[in-house]
Amino acid sequence: MLDFPRWKIWLVTLTTVIGCLFAVPSFLPDRVVAQLPGFMQARVNLGLDLSGGSHILLEASTQDVAAQRIQNMEEMIRTELRRSDARIAIGEMSTRNNQLSFMVRNASQVDAAVERIRPLTQGAGLTGQRDFNVEVRDGNTIVVTPTEAGVANAIESAMQVATEVIRKRIDEMGTREPTIIRQGSNRIVVQVPGLQDPAALKDLLGQTAKLEFKLVDTTANPADLARGIAPIGSEILPYPENPLGQPVIAVKRQVMVSGDELIDAQQAYDPQTNAPVVSIRFNGSGANKFARATQQNVNKPFAMILDGSVLSAPNINEPILGGSAQISGNFTVASANQLAISLRSGKLPVKLTVVEERTVGPDLGADSIRKGVLAGVIATVAVLVLMVAVYGRFGVYANLALVFNILMIVGVMAIFNATLTLPGIAGFVLTIGAAVDANVLINERIREEQRRGRSIIQTIETGYKEAQRAIFDANTTNVIAAALMFYFGSGPIKGFAVVLTIGIVTSVFTAVTVTRMFASFWLRSRPATLNI
Amino acid sequence: MRLLKFVPDNTNLHFLKWRKIAMAISILSIIASVALVATRGLNLGVDFVGGQMMRVTFSQPADLDALRGTVGAVVEGEANIQQFGAPNEVSIRTPLPEGGDDAATQAADRLKAAILKAHPDAVFGSVDTVSGKVSGELFSTGVWAMFFAMIAISIYIWFRFEWQFGMGALFALFHDVALTFGLFALTQMEFNLNIVAALLTIIGYSLNDTIVIYDRIRENLRKYRKMGLIELLDLSINETLARTIMTSLTMIITLVVLLLLGPEVIFGFTAAMLFGIFVGTYSSVYMSAPILVWTKVGSESFVAKAGGPVAGAERVSVNEQLPPR
Numbered sequence: 001m002l003d004f005p006r007w008k009i010w011l012v013t014l015t016t017v018i019g020c021l022f023a024v025p026s027f028l029p030d031r032v033v034a035q036l037p038g039f040m041q042a043r044v045n046l047g048l049d050l051s052g053g054s055h056i057l058l059e060a061s062t063q064d065v066a067a068q069r070i071q072n073m074e075e076m077i078r079t080e081l082r083r084s085d086a087r088i089a090i091g092e093m094s095t096r097n098n099q100l101s102f103m104v105r106n107a108s109q110v111d112a113a114v115e116r117i118r119p120l121t122q123g124a125g126l127t128g129q130r131d132f133n134v135e136v137r138d139g140n141t142i143v144v145t146p147t148e149a150g151v152a153n154a155i156e157s158a159m160q161v162a163t164e165v166i167r168k169r170i171d172e173m174g175t176r177e178p179t180i181i182r183q184g185s186n187r188i189v190v191q192v193p194g195l196q197d198p199a200a201l202k203d204l205l206g207q208t209a210k211l212e213f214k215l216v217d218t219t220a221n222p223a224d225l226a227r228g229i230a231p232i233g234s235e236i237l238p239y240p241e242n243p244l245g246q247p248v249i250a251v252k253r254q255v256m257v258s259g260d261e262l263i264d265a266q267q268a269y270d271p272q273t274n275a276p277v278v279s280i281r282f283n284g285s286g287a288n289k290f291a292r293a294t295q296q297n298v299n300k301p302f303a304m305i306l307d308g309s310v311l312s313a314p315n316i317n318e319p320i321l322g323g324s325a326q327i328s329g330n331f332t333v334a335s336a337n338q339l340a341i342s343l344r345s346g347k348l349p350v351k352l353t354v355v356e357e358r359t360v361g362p363d364l365g366a367d368s369i370r371k372g373v374l375a376g377v378i379a380t381v382a383v384l385v386l387m388v389a390v391y392g393r394f395g396v397y398a399n400l401a402l403v404f405n406i407l408m409i410v411g412v413m414a415i416f417n418a419t420l421t422l423p424g425i426a427g428f429v430l431t432i433g434a435a436v437d438a439n440v441l442i443n444e445r446i447r448e449e450q451r452r453g454r455s456i457i458q459t460i461e462t463g464y465k466e467a468q469r470a471i472f473d474a475n476t477t478n479v480i481a482a483a484l485m486f487y488f489g490s491g492p493i494k495g496f497a498v499v500l501t502i503g504i505v506t507s508v509f510t511a512v513t514v515t516r517m518f519a520s521f522w523l524r525s526r527p528a529t530l531n532i
Numbered sequence: 533m534r535l536l537k538f539v540p541d542n543t544n545l546h547f548l549k550w551r552k553i554a555m556a557i558s559i560l561s562i563i564a565s566v567a568l569v570a571t572r573g574l575n576l577g578v579d580f581v582g583g584q585m586m587r588v589t590f591s592q593p594a595d596l597d598a599l600r601g602t603v604g605a606v607v608e609g610e611a612n613i614q615q616f617g618a619p620n621e622v623s624i625r626t627p628l629p630e631g632g633d634d635a636a637t638q639a640a641d642r643l644k645a646a647i648l649k650a651h652p653d654a655v656f657g658s659v660d661t662v663s664g665k666v667s668g669e670l671f672s673t674g675v676w677a678m679f680f681a682m683i684a685i686s687i688y689i690w691f692r693f694e695w696q697f698g699m700g701a702l703f704a705l706f707h708d709v710a711l712t713f714g715l716f717a718l719t720q721m722e723f724n725l726n727i728v729a730a731l732l733t734i735i736g737y738s739l740n741d742t743i744v745i746y747d748r749i750r751e752n753l754r755k756y757r758k759m760g761l762i763e764l765l766d767l768s769i770n771e772t773l774a775r776t777i778m779t780s781l782t783m784i785i786t787l788v789v790l791l792l793l794g795p796e797v798i799f800g801f802t803a804a805m806l807f808g809i810f811v812g813t814y815s816s817v818y819m820s821a822p823i824l825v826w827t828k829v830g831s832e833s834f835v836a837k838a839g840g841p842v843a844g845a846e847r848v849s850v851n852e853q854l855p856p857r
Contacts, residue, residue, distance in 0.1 A: 049658075049797075057666065059633065196656075199641055206634075354637040355663040364587065364657035368795035379789040383782050389536045390778065423729050426790065426798050430733060430805070433786035437740060437779045444775040451541060470747040473692055474740040480688060481681045481736040485729065488677035490670060496729040500736075531535065 004520045012517055016404050019506070022411035042414045047421030047495060050369050052362030053193035058205060058352040060162060060186045065155050065350050069146060070095050073132065076120050077102075077144070081113060088113050100144040107140040114142060155186060158349040163188055166352075168345035169204050188352070198359055200338070208307045208351050209342035211259030211327075213290070216301040216313050220250035237303070239310035241330045249310055251303045256293040261286025265343035267336040270328060276336040278327040280343065287323025295319040304329065306339070372425040380406070380432055387436065391443045392531050397518040398439035401510040405435050408506040409499065418502070421495035431503030437474070438511035442467040446532055456530045460519055464512070471512065475504050538781070539774040547769050548762045551822035558707055558819055565714025572717045577724030578660050580674075582628035582667035584640045587657035588647065593619040602650045606642050617796045621657075628664050636663045658797075674728040678709065681732055685739055693746055700823035701742050704815040708738045711811045712804055726801040734808030737783070741776060741816035748772050749824065761829065765821050780813050 004012075025033045026044045033041055048055050074093055077100070081088040090113070091103035104110045114134055121132035121144065131150030135143050163182055170178045170190065179191040195201060217234040230236045230250050239249040261283050268279040282290055293302075294316045303313045304327050311329035331339070384402065387395035409431065413420065420428075446463030454462065482504065485497035578585040588594075596613055599622065603611045609627040616623050624647075629639040640661040647654050662670070682705050690698030712731055716723050748768040756764060787809065791802040 059665070202637065202641075353633045354661075355633050356666045357637050357640065357659070357661040359656070359659040361655060361657045363589075363655065364797075368797055371793060371795040372798075375790045375792075375794040378793060379786040382785045382789065386782060386785070390538075392535050422795065422797055423726050423801065426726075426729075426794075426801055426805075427733075429786055429790055429794075430783075433783040434737070434740070434779075436782045437775075440775050440778045440782075441744065444772075444778070447774070448771070466751075470744045473689075473743045473747060477685045477688060477739045477743060478736040480684050481732050481739075484677050484681040484684060485732050488673045488680065489729070490673060490725070492725050493674070493677065493729045493732070496733075500733070 004517055009517060012513055015509070016408065016514060019408035019411040020404060022414050023407040023409075026410050026414050042417060044410055044413045045417060045419040046365075046369075047419045047424065048191055048193060048358070048365075049360050049422045049492075050365045050420065050425075051193050052196065052360050052365040053191065054195040054198040054201065055356075055358040056190045056192075056198060056202065056205070056354055057183070057356035058166075058188045058190065059355045060155070060159060060188075060350040060352055062151070062155050062186050065158050066098060066146060066151050067095075068350070069131075069151070069154050070098065070100055073100055073120070073144060073146075077117055080116055080120060086112070088116070098146065101137075101141055104140050104142060110136055110140050110142065117142065117144070152185075159186060159188070161346075161349045162352065165346050165348050166190065166205060169341055170201070172341040172345060173201070173204065175201075187355075194362065196359065196361055198357060200334075202354055202357070204338055204342060205352060206354065207338075207342045208348045209259065209339070209345075210307050210347045211262070211343060212305045213256040213258070213293075214251040214254065214303050214305060215256060215293070215297060216303050217250040217252050218300065222246065225250055237305060237308060237310050239303075239313065241312065242310075249303060249313060251305070251310070256302065257282065257286050257289040259343055259347055261289070262343055265340040267333065267340045268326070270326065275328070276331045276333045277329075278331070278336050278340045278343065279324060280327060281324045284323075287321075290323065290325065291319060291321045294321075368422055369425075372422065372429075376425065376429050376432070379429055383432065383436055387439070391439075393522070394439070394443050394446070394515075394519070394532050397515040398436065398443070398511070400518065401439065401514045402432065402435060404514060405503070405507050405510040406432065408510065409503050412502045412506060413499070416502075418498050419495060420499070421492055423492040423496040424499040427496045427499035427503065431500065431507060434478075435503065435507035435511055438467075438471045438507065439515060441470055442512070442515070443532060446530075450530060450532065456527060457523055459530060460523065464516055464519075468512065471508065475508055478504050537774070538777045543770055543773060544766070545770060545773075546766055547817055548766050548822060548825070551818065551825065554818035555822060558815070561714070562707060562710045565710045565717070568714050568717035572720070574713070574716055574723045575720045576671075577722045578625065578662045578667065579725040580667050580671040580723070582636055582662050582664040584624070584626045584636065584643065585658075585660045586624045586640075586643070586647075587616070587659075588622050588624065589618075589655045589657055590620045590622070590651055591653040594622045596622070598650075599624075599647075602646055603643065606646045607639070628667070633663045633665055637661045670725060674725065678728065678731055678735070681735055682706070682709070685735065689739075689743070689746070693750060694829065696824050696827040696829045697746050697750075697820075699827060700820040701739065701746075703823055704738060704742055704812075704820040705735050707815045707819050708734055708808060708811050712808055715804070715807050721800045721803065724800070726798060727804050730801045730804035730808065733805060734812055737809060738812030738815060740779075741813055742820045744775060745769060745772050745816055745821060749821070749829075753829070761825055765824065769817055769821060776813060776816070780809055783809050 022042065025036060025040055025042065033043065074095060078093070081090055088109045089105040091105060093100060093102040104113050114136060117134055121130055121134055130147055131153065133145045133147055137143055159182060163180060166188060167180050170180065170192070175192050175195060177193055179189070181189045183189050190205065192201065217231055220231050220234065225236060225246060225248055228236060234250045234252050236248050236250050238247060240247050242249060262280050263283045264281040266279050268277055269275065270277045298316050298318060301313045301315050304311045311327060314328060327339070380402070384399045387398050389395070391398065409428065442463055445467040446460055449459040449462045479501060482497045482501040485493050486501070489497060594615065596615065600611070600613055603613060603624060603626070607626045608629055612625040614623050615621065626639070626643065629635045640659060644656065644659065682702065685705070686698045686702040689701045709731060712734060716727065745768060748771055749765060752764050752768050759767070784806065787802050787806045791799065791806060794802060
């Protein structure tokens with residue numbers, strides 16, 4: 001067992017050397033690493049708790065997505081049934097309990113209405129799966145209910161779009177190396193290293209940036225407005241900067257043109273007042289709509305609405321034909337710039353809420369690294385000294401294995417591009433302490449066998465063989481624990497589990513295989529005594 | 533060179549003689565821990581209850597009373613302001629505010645602005661804000677991770693050894709976890725996500741210990757067929773004592789260094805681990821082994837139960853060799 005075939009020696013040496021080699025870039029400064037060949041540039045990432053930066057967890061309201069779908073469906077059904085060729089008269093639509101229901105005035109047209117609605121409820125995919133169920137109740141009431149699969153699809157696609165929009169917005173901010181990952185069905189994690197004040201980022205991400213232009217309903221009388229009653233065909237929206245005092249305004253429901261038809265948005269200055277504004281440009285169809293609407297409504301005010309709140313309501317002095325316009329409001333340069341970014345990157349399909357935020361300043365992170373590394377080095381040295389004092393030559397072997405182990409953990413982490421977090425450092429130090437255990441088990445066994453008066457070779461061979469069973473069982477249980485930590489845990493626990501798992505694998509390799517190789521080399525010199 | 537030996541050869545301590553007293557102490561401390569957790573409760577961090585946790589460094593030693601006033605003006609509910617590390621470093625913990633999911637982050641922004649206004653020199657080392665929704669999930673995933681780890685490990689031991697061993701290990705684990713919870717209830721140290729990682733590691737470490745002893749018991753059961761069980765358990769513990777002490781020592785050295793010199797942020801984590809090493813080592817000797825006496829491990833028990841409810845588990849009987857490995 002102790003005689004190591006040549007191929008095995010090569011394999012073990014190669015594995016160790018490669019593992020340690022991959023650790024090297026992680027200890028070198030950026031400048032040097034950039035000059036290395038590509039495959040050697042992989043390094044251990046430092047978690048935000050060590051490097052400093054912001055971690056933000058955003059959550060989309062799935063209810064919002066569902067409600068919005070029903071609203072869209074309502075619009076679509078209304079348009080479809082109102083088509084002039086075969087108009088079907090319906091009563092008021094209600095959207096209670098996430099269901100859409102309405103009465104068909106003429107009971108004989110119920111079947112025709114269902115026929116016309118049905119194509120709208122089909123999913124976009126080829127599966128033929130329905131997004132909505134349509135049923136008729138009490139003879140003339142049509143009820144449209146969203147299916148679970150349909151809602152799930154809608155959330156999925158909304159999240160995909162949202163992730164893209166967030167990526168664009170963060171890129172526009174010019175932050176370096178942001179990480180944007182979907183988490184679960186309705187969450188997005190945004191990690192930005194180095195960012196210390198996430199307030200601007202949160203504002204940027206929290207803005208849906210749904211821009212609409214609607215005509216102001218000048219027929220609304222102030223008394224009704226105050227009581228929240230809008231004229232038919234209009235709605236009341238908040239208008240915090242209303243120069244007339246009242247913080248609300250009535251606007252027509254119909255959208256003149258929306259932000260979906262923008263092709264560009266930039267922060268600019270109003271040529272007359274020099275106030276910061278956002279200048280926008282529409283695409284062809286948007287420009288046409290805007291031109292038509294402004295031509296027909298010269299000298300009437302229109303409202304610029306952002307996320308359901310009116311920014312400003314200027315008068316249309318002349319038709320705006322060129323396809324570009326200015327959004328004015330009570331902007332600062334920064335807020336105008338932020339709005340421009342949001343508009344350029346498109347509107348979020350769903351409102352995102354910040355549900356978790358962790359920010360670590362770079363000083364604290366650097367301090368943690370310094371202290372963690374210092375403690376790690378001191379602890380390692382203490383353990384190394386103890387091992388030599390207790391096991392002599394075999395302690396030296398164990399120590400060599402330990403050093404290889406540390407380098408290999410770093411190397412493997414670099415290969416997998418794993419992230420080292422603060423609990424990760426603790427896991428690291430722990431692995432160092434625990435890795436010693438395998439060698440302690442082996443060496444104590446060797447001592448026992450030695451007392452039984454066997455030959456040196458037999459002593460060492462039996463020692464390794466007998467100790468392996470316990471080493472195997474002990475490490476398997478730890479891998480089980482680490483796997484569960486990784487699966488169930490979040491954030492710090494995951495980071496800890498990664499380091500622990502890698503550490504367990506490399507420590508079994510170095511503590512058992514590598515030390516045995518050393519022992520077999522030593523035995524080749526036919527030692528006369530074994531001092532352990 | 534004369535090598536260091538912590539345990540002299542042929543040491544023979546009668547560990548099992550004290551098993552009843554030890555078990556009584558263990559059960560009492562478990563009950564005490566549960567009672568402590570029930571009455572005093574755990575000082576759950578923002579990870580688990582939501583709210584904000586800020587670490588702020590000022591250029592001068594902080595006037596905590598003045599700071600309390602500043603914080604109290606913008607925070608609803610009781611804020612917890614403590615000095616940690618150097619005198620100019622302060623941690624501020626505030627409870628989860630009423631409101632929607634983003635109420636916590638909005639409150640954190642308000643608080644930060646208020647502190648900066650009163651103390652322009654303030655540097656925020658870290659700001660953690662967790663909403664009620666997320667904190668609830670973090671708590672339940674943490675508890676489940678722990679629960680499943682204990683169950684999975686026990687099942688593994690049951691398959692590798694015998695059902696008595698699996699039970700012994702489960703009890704020992706429960707003991708370690710309960711006592712660590714008790715420690716946190718007693719000292720009111722903050723219980724956060726890192727502590728769950730520490731608990732899981734304690735479980736892993738305590739298991740290491742237990743398995744090394746169990747492995748020796750299994751071996752000796754096969755080797756000394758006529759030996760009395762108590763004598764055999766004592767022998768197994770003595771034979772593995774040198775390893776137990778050496779490994780615990782290296783772990784303790786590592787953790788003490790980390791406790792004294794490591795970053796403050798993981799103080800609770802290291803403290804929990806250090807405590808866990810002690811109770812874990814104790815429970816391996818005084819809980820997982822004596823349970824084998826009471827559940828009557830031994831050749832008779834294996835023979836009697838052949839083909840019974842433990843079918844499928846590995847048989848470790850006197851007449852059977854362990855599979856070679």
